[in-house]
Amino acid sequence: MDRNFPHPLIPVPKKTVTNTPASNLVIDGPVSVITNASGAQQPADYLTAELNALDVATTAAAEGTAIALELTSENYAPNADGVPGIEAETYRLTVTDTGVEIVSSSPAGLQHGATTLLQLLIADGATWQIPPVTIEDAPRYAWRGLSFDLARSFSPLVEIKEVVDVLVELKYNVLHLHLCDDQGWRLQIRSHPELTTVSGQTAVEGGRSGFLTQEEYRELVEYAADRHVLIVPEIDVPGHTHALLHALPLADVGRTAPDPYTGIDVGFSELRLDDPTALSVLTDILTEVAELTPGPWIHVGGDEPFVIPAERYVTSVAAVEKLVYDIGKKAIGWNEFVRGAQRTETVIQHWNPRTELAALTNAARRGHRVIMSPASHVYLDMQYTADHPYGQDWAGLIEVADSYEWEPSTNVPDLDADQIMGIEAAIWMEKIHTREAVLEMLLPRLAPIAEVAWSPQPQHPRKLDQVAERLAAQATRWERKGWPFHRSQQVQWPAQ
């Protein structure tokens, strides 16, 4: 392990000290996970299940090694952004030679303590040991997410849940779902069933079709919420709408789109939001999405409006934004969205390192907050290397080092760093069509990105060698979970 940090933890915690006496806690019998409040039960259940999966027996009786989860507050509802917030996610983990204590003011913080504890476990034959540390930890950014494209190629509920599990291990707390695009529509909308009966059946060439029923979507929202992951649905308009136009008889309000689109071009479709019919369809859609989504946000896209006249784009975006606030939600849009955004609560998601930078910095000056998703570092659909079997390369090849060696606060020159709300990695599915491919593109790169989002800003620029060994140490855990990951040449993985 690197000299400065001897434990295989990723993201690296804020502060770690070694306790005295410096002997490991040895787990050679049953463990009892103890809670002091009902709010601690969920992280306790999570930890128990994870320990059982490692063949650590747990017992309800107060015997054996005690792992105590202590919730110090009864006030831990998500904040106005729908996430716990930095203070609530703060936790302390103390390992003594008799037991473990995790303390936090929220269940989310206790869960983070649990994921840290699981990474600390050292296998010693049939028993486990935990080094005698006290860790005081808190996230740098309150928003740490993944944007997941279900539209080009679909991933069924069970696989989306598995991605949530991956996010939890790395202390992410947002899953943004790109639910529709030119190639398909992935969420059942009761007022317009054709969206899924027709465009739920289409996909990019070689990709998977399908969709989430409303019950499945609700199940996912609940599954994620139980693990302190917020679901942010994206209905991408006015571009990226060919699948909608293909499914609904709206030839008068968009381009006539008789055939499904299975290519990978972008920016050729438009939902004409200057037409009342289109606007009322979109109102129906967003109203249902809002009803299904307890979180405060609806992402409304706005990217790549290449065929949309500038003025109409601006009025369309303003109309969509108004709709979102009228139904009681807050809007997020991709960079281009700033051209029409009227409300400073609207959050801008930065993605294209080449365009809209001045508009972004100006928007931040006006008060918009920004989610950082710079494609050249966090677009996990980019290939690792030119010969990698999946993905694209328009934003460059992204090796593990590229996903780590960047700094959000200085990534966009002149962007007011205080306006950065957090980070989202993204995976687009034009050329990623299986569970295995998804996980291999996510892992290991999601781990270094988690560190950029969670851990304190380092004094010197990040270098891969600061994280490589800790990354390699995750291999056994990922293998045990059955999560395929890319054995990048940049990391010395343990022998298989």
Ligand code: TNX
């Ligand atoms: C750009 S990111 C897009 C997506 C593509 C992606 C492929 C964004 C807002 N637009 O439509 O899927 O590149 O990497």
